[in-house]
Amino acid sequence: SYDLTQPPSVSVSPGQTASITCSGVKLGDKYASWYQQKPGQSPVLVIYQDKKRPSGIPERFSGSTSGNTATLTISGTQAMDEADYYCQAWDSSTVVVFGGGTKLTVL
Amino acid sequence: QVQLVESGGALVRPGGSLRLSCAASGFTFSDYYMSWIRQAPGKGLEWVSYISESGSSRHYADSVKGRFTISRDNAKNSLYLQMDSLRADDTAVYYCARDLAAAGIFDYWGQGTLVTVSS
Numbered sequence: 001s002y003d004l005t006q007p008p009s010v011s012v013s014p015g016q017t018a019s020i021t022c023s024g025v026k027l028g029d030k031y032a033s034w035y036q037q038k039p040g041q042s043p044v045l046v047i048y049q050d051k052k053r054p055s056g057i058p059e060r061f062s063g064s065t066s067g068n069t070a071t072l073t074i075s076g077t078q079a080m081d082e083a084d085y086y087c088q089a090w091d092s093s094t095v096v097v098f099g100g101g102t103k104l105t106v107l
Numbered sequence: 108q109v110q111l112v113e114s115g116g117a118l119v120r121p122g123g124s125l126r127l128s129c130a131a132s133g134f135t136f137s138d139y140y141m142s143w144i145r146q147a148p149g150k151g152l153e154w155v156s157y158i159s160e161s162g163s164s165r166h167y168a169d170s171v172k173g174r175f176t177i178s179r180d181n182a183k184n185s186l187y188l189q190m191d192s193l194r195a196d197d198t199a200v201y202y203c204a205r206d207l208a209a210a211g212i213f214d215y216w217g218q219g220t221l222v223t224v225s226s
Contacts, residue, residue: 090211
């Protein structure tokens with residue numbers, strides 16, 4: 001089975017930049033998406049196809065990939081950004097896989 | 108606006124069956140792939156199954172293959188998940204989600220319905 005690896009937790013100070021990584025074999029050959037989930041709520045798509053932002057998602061959210069690692073970057077992190085973040089990949093052989101999730105704490 | 112509303116979650120005994128439904132509105136349902144995704148209590152997201160626009164293509168996670176069946180009724184704008192031979196580790200909130208481009212991009216999610224498998 002295909003696995004995506006995320007750090008369990010990331011901490012950031014308000015106003016600083018948070019980076020959450022997601023690694024997987026040949027991830028660079030697939031498209032990565034990122035989802036934000038706050039407690040008691042459904043996930044929300046924040047980045048798709050590695051770096052595209054859906055309408056309504058603030059510009060401080062950005063995505064990038066390099067080799068086998070995808071990265072979600074939140075610039076000028078706000079308290080409201082505290083949430084769990086999941087990466088996800090898809091291709092015709094992998095179908096759909098989610099990473100284990102990263103808890104972002106804004107201290 | 109796009110809305111996805113799941114229903115059918117319940118407490119069921121191991122080995123039992125359950126059918127989940129997802130009512131879609133605010134978009135042309137028959138134009139989109141749809142998926143079921145679940146989340147066990149306190150755990151991460153796990154994709155369960157997807158179905159193509161017409162229903163001709165279906166795919167399942169290994170963990171549910173042979174036990175769960177996804178289907179849709181485009182005339183009723185509804186998605187279904189028939190769950191048989193349920194096990195304790197199927198306990199989760201089940202979400203239906205719209206696939207933006209038939210490429211595993213889930214742009215809209217329902218609020219979820221809780222399935223608890225316990226004796």
